[in-house]
Amino acid sequence: xxxxxxxxxxxxxxxxxxxxxxxxxxxxxxxxxxxxxxxxxxxxxxxxxxxxxxxxxxxxxxxxxxxxxxxxxxxxxxxxxxxxxxxxxxxxxxxxxxxxxxxxxxxxxxxxxxxxxxxxxxxxxxxxxxxxxxxxxxxxxxxxxxxxxxxxxxxxxxxxxxxxxxxxxxxxxxxxxxxxxxxxxxxxxxxxxxxxxxxxxxxxxxxxxxxxxxxxxxxxxxxxxxxxxxxxxxxxxxxxxxxxxxxxxxxxxxxxxxxxxxxxxxxxxxxxxxxxxxxxxxxxxxxxxxxxxxxxxxxxxxxxxxxxxxxxxxxxxxxxxxxxxxxxxxxxxxxxxxxxxxxxxxxxxxxxxxxxxxxxxxxxxxxxxxxxxxxxxxxxxxxxxxxxxxxxxxxxxxxxxxxxxxxxxxxxxxxxxxxxxxxxxxxxxxxxxxxxxxxxxxxxxxxxxxxxxxxxxxxxxxxxxxxxxxxxxxxxxxxxxxxxxxxxxxxxxxxxxxxxxxxxxxxxxxxxxxxxxxxxxxxxxxxxx
RNA sequence: AGGGGCGUAGCUCAGUGGUAGAGCAGCGGCCUUUUAAGCCGAAGGUCGUGGGUUCGAUCCCCACCGCCCCUACCA
Numbered sequence: 001x002x003x004x005x006x007x008x009x010x011x012x013x014x015x016x017x018x019x020x021x022x023x024x025x026x027x028x029x030x031x032x033x034x035x036x037x038x039x040x041x042x043x044x045x046x047x048x049x050x051x052x053x054x055x056x057x058x059x060x061x062x063x064x065x066x067x068x069x070x071x072x073x074x075x076x077x078x079x080x081x082x083x084x085x086x087x088x089x090x091x092x093x094x095x096x097x098x099x100x101x102x103x104x105x106x107x108x109x110x111x112x113x114x115x116x117x118x119x120x121x122x123x124x125x126x127x128x129x130x131x132x133x134x135x136x137x138x139x140x141x142x143x144x145x146x147x148x149x150x151x152x153x154x155x156x157x158x159x160x161x162x163x164x165x166x167x168x169x170x171x172x173x174x175x176x177x178x179x180x181x182x183x184x185x186x187x188x189x190x191x192x193x194x195x196x197x198x199x200x201x202x203x204x205x206x207x208x209x210x211x212x213x214x215x216x217x218x219x220x221x222x223x224x225x226x227x228x229x230x231x232x233x234x235x236x237x238x239x240x241x242x243x244x245x246x247x248x249x250x251x252x253x254x255x256x257x258x259x260x261x262x263x264x265x266x267x268x269x270x271x272x273x274x275x276x277x278x279x280x281x282x283x284x285x286x287x288x289x290x291x292x293x294x295x296x297x298x299x300x301x302x303x304x305x306x307x308x309x310x311x312x313x314x315x316x317x318x319x320x321x322x323x324x325x326x327x328x329x330x331x332x333x334x335x336x337x338x339x340x341x342x343x344x345x346x347x348x349x350x351x352x353x354x355x356x357x358x359x360x361x362x363x364x365x366x367x368x369x370x371x372x373x374x375x376x377x378x379x380x381x382x383x384x385x386x387x388x389x390x391x392x393x394x395x396x397x398x399x400x401x402x403x404x405x406x407x408x409x410x411x412x413x414x415x416x417x418x419x420x421x422x423x424x425x426x427x428x429x430x431x432x433x434x435x436x437x438x439x440x441x442x443x444x445x446x447x448x449x450x451x452x453x454x455x456x457x458x459x460x461x462x463x464x465x466x467x468x469x470x471x472x473x474x475x476x477x478x479x480x481x482x483x484x485x486x487x488x489x490x491x492x493x494x495x496x497x498x499x500x501x502x503x504x505x506x507x508x509x510x511x512x513x514x515x516x517x518x519x520x521x522x523x524x525x526x527x528x529x
Numbered sequence: 530a531g532g533g534g535c536g537u538a539g540c541u542c543a544g545u546g547g548u549a550g551a552g553c554a555g556c557g558g559c560c561u562u563u564u565a566a567g568c569c570g571a572a573g574g575u576c577g578u579g580g581g582u583u584c585g586a587u588c589c590c591c592a593c594c595g596c597c598c599c600u601a602c603c604a
Contacts, residue, residue, distance in 0.1 A: 005539035007573080008555055067564070074561035091561060108554080122562045145540040147553060147565060152540085154596055210603065255603040265604075362600090419604095426604055454603090480604060503596095 008142050015105045016138045022098055022105075024135050031113035031136055034060045037079055037086035040118070041126065049120035059128060061086060062113040062136055064165070065106055066143070075103060076127075079114065083171060087127040088114045099133045108146070109139030109165075157501050173489045173497055176295060180485055181248060183294055184268055187287055193244040193270060198233035200226060200250065205456040206463070207231030207404070210253040212454075213263070226252035231404065231476065232463045234271050235433060238474050239466045246270035248481065259493045260425055263502050266481040275475040277405075277416040277432040281393050284420060284428055284477065285313045288391065288484075295488050302490055303423055306389060313420075314392040318376060321384040321394055322348075330355035340413070345375035352379065373398025373413065388421035397431075403443045405431035422487055430477030437467035 003009050020026055035043070040059060044052065063081030073092040078085045092100040106112065115132040144150035144166030156163040156170070163170045185195065203222065205212055207229030215224050230247050237245050248268045255261060272280070292299050292310040299311040316324065319339045326333035334348040349364040356363040364378045376398045388394070395418040399407055402415035417431035434440050444459040485497040495501040 005555085008539065011555065069563050069566050070560085071563065071566080072560035074563090076563045076566085078564080087564075089562070093561075121564090123564075125562095125564075127562085142539075142554065145553065148541050150540085152596085208604085251604085253603070256601085258600095258603090259598090261603060267604085365601095429604080478604085483604075 003141055005142070009140055012107055012138065012140045012142075015107065016140070019102060019105050019135055019138065022101055024102060026135070026138060028134065028136060031062050031134060032060060033062045033113065034058075036082035036084070037061060037063055038082035038084040040086055040128075041084050044118055044126060047118075047126075049124070052118050052120060052126075057118045058116070059118060060113060060115040061128065063111065064139075064143075065108055065110045065112055067146070068106060068108060070104065073100075077106070079112065083175075087121070087125050088116070088130050089119075089121070089127050090130045090133060095130055095133055099130075102133055102135060106135075107139060107142070109141070109143040110135065111137040111139065154503070157495055157503055160499050170496075173485070173491060174499060176489050177485045177497055179295055180291060180488060181481065183291055184248065184287075184481075187290065188244075188246045188270060191244065193246045193272075194242050196234070196237060196242070196245050196247055197249065198230045198237075198247060200252075202227045204458060204460045206460050207233075208251075208253075209403075209454045211255055213252050213254050228253050229267070229478070230269055231478070232460060234269055235471060235474065235476065236463065236466045238271050238273050238433075239469055239471050243273035243472070244271070257502065260483060260486075262482065262494050262498055265494070265498075268479045268481055269476065271433070271474055271476040273472040273474045276473065277395070277418055277430055277475055280430045280475045280477050281313075281315070281395070281418055284393075284430065284479075285391075288313075288420075291484075291488065301488060303487060304490070304492060306423070308422060308487060309390055312390070314388075314390060316392060316394055317396040318380050318394050318398070319396065321388075321392075322376070322379050325384040325387050326352075327355065327383075329359065339376065339379075342372065345372045345379060346370075349375050349379055352383065356382075371398075371400045373400030377401045385421065385426075386424045389423055391420065391422045393418045393420050402431065403447060404434055404440075406434045406436075407439075425483050425486075426480070427483050427487070428477055428479045430475065433471065433474040433476050435467060435471035435473065437464050440464060440467055 016026055040061060044057065047055070061079065061081070063079035063086070065077055066080045066085060067076075067078040069076040075090050077088050077090070079088055090100065090103045095103070113134045113136050114128050114130045115134075116128045116130045119127055119129050121127050144162050149168075150156050150162050150166040156167070160170075164174070188195070201215065201217075201224040203224060205225050205228065207227070208231065210228040212225040212228050215226060216222070217224055229251055230249065234245055234247060246268060247270075248266065250264045251267045252264050253261075254263060257263065289299060289310045292301050299309060301308045301310065319336055322339065323333045323336070330352055334344070334351075338344045338348060346366070349366060353363040362382055364375070364382045366375055366378060370378070380394070384394075396408070397405065397415045397417040397419075399405070399413055399415045402417045405415035405417040408414045408416050415431060417429075419426055419430075420428035434443070441459065441464045444456070444464070447455045448457065448459055482494050482497050486492070486494060489497060491497050
């Protein structure tokens with residue numbers, strides 16, 4: 001196989017042949033290093049030239065060649081490893097003719113090991129004076145352009161390895177993502193939660209409202225859905241006596257792709273028996289504040305032009321948010337009574353839409369079947385959601401749009417549910433879990449009757465059975481990890497925080513398919529010839 | 530799906546209705562403390578694809594393809 005840019009690929013192959021002719025192995029098995037570049041800079045970054053020569057420190061260090069500055073019979077280069085760059089200095093009279101020829105045949109991107117003593121150059125840069133140079137791997141293709149890094153967003157996503165080599169920022173994002181996930185685990189582990197893994201392939205759709213991906217198990221001859229949420233399995237575990245559980249894993253939703261949506265995304269869900277929604281709001285605040293402090297070293301986090309302040313979380317009821325952000329030009333904001341009255345939300349929506357049409361902004365969408373509760377949800381999303389930049393909990397969701405949440409004791413039209421919004425994005429969703437099997441079965445049946453691709457086709461009877469065995473009063477919550485990582489890394493597209501985001505398939509793949517190469521996932525007997 | 534933007538050397542980008550330009554990378558040469566090393570030299574292009582207007586199109590027009598952004602579904 002040959003790759004573009006072909007001239008450089010062939011040139012590098014030729015150099016590799018020359019290197020082998022010098023007696024070097026193309027792919028040696030090991031290199032006994034003593035330090036990584038990061039460790040050397042960490043340990044000796046403060047040592048003076050005198051200290052270094054007095055201590056006579058010998059190191060063996062490996063990494064990718066990211067800069068080369070040959071000077072005739074000597075030369076400098078930089079070696080990248082472990083996220084740091086270390087300079088090395090090669091002299092013909094030190095390494096000898098053979099190794100110096102190897103140095104001259106090096107290309108940017110090659111992986112080498114150098115052995116030698118540390119010193120400081122004229123410009124006071126900590127440097128390895130190379131006594132022995134070894135090729136560890138030849139790079140047959142060149143690294144990204146050295147000034148601008150890799151800027152083509154498509155290649156950055158499709159060939160993330162190049163993005164990681166060429167763009168320090170990309171590397172930092174994914175290291176921080178790992179740190180965030182580590183802190184989340186620590187937070188829940190410390191509080192006695194058990195981490196579990198529940199099925200990714202579900203026989204019945206449930207746990208959220210979304211269009212699913214469908215797959216098929218051949219031996220069982222059974223259609224399965226890639227899960228849209230783990231919720232119903234996690235609550236089964238609480239029935240089973242795992243009073244505190246969490247899962248960090250992928251969900252799959254067959255919906256659109258944009259700056260804040262990817263078909264597979266990572267969700268943290270956690271459940272806690274003998275608790276309720278309002279308690280989780282406090283816990284969430286503690287969790288996110290602590291994360292910001294640990295990961296971003298402060299409660300105030302830059303996000304684009306704005307600054308997100310995790311020290312204070314606003315709390316607003318959904319109806320209150322509609323009132324608060326009701327535009328003045330649309331007349332008097334609706335009263336709480338009007339929003340709560342039967343048929344009230346429809347009148348309010350009509351009033352808003354009259355304004356929206358005149359003003360040319362988005363209207364509230366509904367039809368004759370839209371319930372009061374659904375209209376409240378629509379009003380909220382249209383009027384308020386975009387304004388929720390600082391961390392804000394919205395609570396008191398209509399029960400119609402909360403099929404798995406417990407009703408409020410004092411108002412059965414409202415669910416004891418909240419969502420957290422930051423920078424206009426929904427980041428978390430939590431509630432007191434509905435644990436009345438009769439009410440749950442009724443709501444499931446309503447969903448099935450309502451129909452649609454995003455609704456279950458059948459009632460999950462085993463889940464009702466589990467509830468019938470008794471789910472303690474429980475609170476649960478889901479937090480979108482990708483969006484959280486966006487906030488804490490100042491990233492404005494979800495693709496920046498997912499290593500290999502899904503993209504349209506490539507012209508390259510299409511060409512391969514056209515040329516008759518097999519790219520289909522169909523079983524062999526169904527493949528076209 | 531609709532609206533907007535972009536597509537020129539391997540990369541980052543200039544540019545013009547009259548046969549295409551820089552820096553970096555690559556190639557040859559000089560250079561034993563450089564660091565966006567430097568200097569000299571040569572090479573590199575179907576200007577996204579197809580059609581149209583024109584004496585002549587990379588440039589103007591149309592269509593298509595690809596990517597990005599916004600809007601709609603969605604978390």
